[in-house]
Amino acid sequence: MNIMNITDAQYFKETDDDGNLIGENKGIKATIDDIVWFIPLEPNNNHYAEIMRQVNEGTLIIADAE
Numbered sequence: 001m002n003i004m005n006i007t008d009a010q011y012f013k014e015t016d017d018d019g020n021l022i023g024e025n026k027g028i029k030a031t032i033d034d035i036v037w038f039i040p041l042e043p044n045n046n047h048y049a050e051i052m053r054q055v056n057e058g059t060l061i062i063a064d065a066e
Contacts, residue, residue, distance in 0.1 A: 007031045010063040
């Protein structure tokens, strides 16, 4: 199994025309192997599954949306 090096993870939400956050979390912005990804909250997505594995393991924390 190839472990992904995830150095940053933060939820993101949609924004309105004024830049205000609206709605619920839409996905996770994460730096994986030095590449920034925008990952949907989809359990069948390999990147999402690995992020959640690392969160459950206690080795990664997902920051709240800003």
